[in-house]
Amino acid sequence: MVGSTPLCTQLKGLSPGQIGLCQRYTDHMPSVGRGAQIGIHECQFQFQSRRWNCSIIEGDSSVFGPVLERASREAAFTHAISAAGVLHSVSRSCKDGELNSCGCSRARRPKDLARDWIWGGCGDNIEYGYKFAEVFVNIREKDKNHPRHSKELARMLMNLHNNHAGLRAVYNYAMVSCKCHGVSGSCSLRTCWQSLPNFREVGLRLKDKYDGAVEVKFNKRGTKLKRKNRKFNKPGKEDLMYLESSPDYCNANPETGSLGTVARECNRSSAGTDGCNLLCCGRGYNTFKRKVVERCHCKFKWCCYVECKTCEKIVDVHTCK
Template identity: 50%
Template sequence: MMGLTHPGQPLRNHTKSSSTSRLKHCHRTVTSSDNAPTNYRMYIAYLLILLILTPRVNSSWWYIGALGAHVICDNIPGLVTRQRQLCQKHPDIMQAIGEGAKEWIRECQHQFRHHRWNCSTLDRDHTVFGRVMLRSSREAAFVYAISYAGMVYAITRACSQGELKSCSCDPKKRGRSKDKKGEFDWGGCSDNIDFGIEFAKDFVDFKERRVRDARALMNLHNNRCGRMAVKRFMKLECKCHGVSGSCTLRTCWRAMSDFRKTGDYLRRKYNGAIQVTMNQDGTSFTVANQDFRKPTKKDLVYFENSPDYCVMDKYAGSLGTAGRVCDKVSRGTDGCEVMCCGRGYDTTRVTRTTKCECKFHWCCAVRCKECEETVDVHTCKAPKRAEWLDQT
């Protein structure tokens, strides 16, 4: 999937979906047969079976990232008519969204690299994350929020870099303004985040608004958290003008912060996510536990408790933690006791080559020696077969 590795899982291959291969097989059957009507009916039958067996994850637009520069709108499953129209009308924006998808998935994997669920993706699977997103859990809440944030971030950045035909720098940042330091002139290229937000609303939220069930309301709420997170970290950057840099005059522009800040913020929101239920008229949420506060627009919300992610569970979409690297001495989520779910761990002694004794040489190079060190690597044991069968 998108050339990404699955952090923390170097010793295990992920389960791959066979949906693509089945579809390709159907296509070969239709094109290579002399009996077109019969094989066309067979193709339709296979396609219906494929659609029934494929997990239903609404945000199939995540798959745009796997297509790279060759985004073909008709090849993205699950898009509704409005989304497909926008895709066909704005191929340059779709390419920016695809590049952004790689970035927010990497950020998701960074944030959960030391946890049982580590935001793993599935190769060649249009759902990207598999069945784990079917559950209305706090993990799904986080993914919807950070994916939406990633889309807004990618589109806004592409606008400022002049890569898109339909937008450029923020046109509202013109003339003079002032802040705590005094007056300044708007100049440079302010990031046009309003365009990024509006396009994301039109493209992503449109499908959720058509459904209007409990999961759609949850997704819309967490989408809002994602776009608010990007806007939260907009900053004012300025350049001073004057004699010897005296800053008697300033030219300023609005710019997005590094996406890591958004990832860190949403991760904190994940930790404090609030479990909710639908109210009686099905239009909003109420807290599942009355002892907790009501969620605000900035809080992530979820309906269902998460699985423990300890063992492979195809129904829940859990890949398990067998083979995951853990820290023997840590008492946190990356510790072997927690990561391995009490199953124990194997220890392997490995030799690593690292750079050492680095020295700076004028001007301007850093030269290092290569040193070898022997370390112990601890990996989680697989569950006993009887225990594994109980979960699959």
């Protein structure tokens, strides 16, 4: 594809390298967009009861706002889940046949065979998704060269690592299904294929990694990151790493990008992170009654239109002061 596609320059938040990729792979962009969407959606599900709830800022080119300028755990998680979302979505589009370049296996086929897929079938969708997502999310980091010991280099290394961790959270957990179809259906011939893991599982896995993320710093030469505290395990390839500790996200702070927890709904009876005590940072909460209209007595089928009655009930709602 020659010439710039206007779509790519209008899209906010793409780095110059990503704009280049966007122009080459225009057909991949809707799928990349969907990938980012499911990433954000899953992030919000996983963090719905935390002080930082993965809120996005409308109109901001970096989506999550200034909160990600700090090299915190939260930044690590969002990078990982976005990369995972892109991989997930591109692989699915590849399977759907939406993409032009997601090709068939070219390995070892005779040169004169016109339609290569007849020889050995097509390549694996997930592998293609991995390769594309890897290039797409990492090119953003690799746009510039940074000197040793610089803050930018540290951030770049952290992002690259977390991107990979996100990709691996999908790729390494692809489900392998097999079917026997030999003589009389015996297992003398068995064919296996990979399917994408559910994105919810990916989110759960990354949330675990978020909780166990490792704080890192430069090594002596200033070229690589290593764990800050030797008591903790070395960060593996699937683990998340961060450079700076997180703010407490209790109060709005334009510097850290924290939105604060004022007016967030909380659960009075919970002792967990969604409990009013923790979520409101000890500031207390307001209680009021709200009328909720619900659908009830439904007759469910496996899909579609459901016949229900509507019921009203009044619930207590607590919000942080």
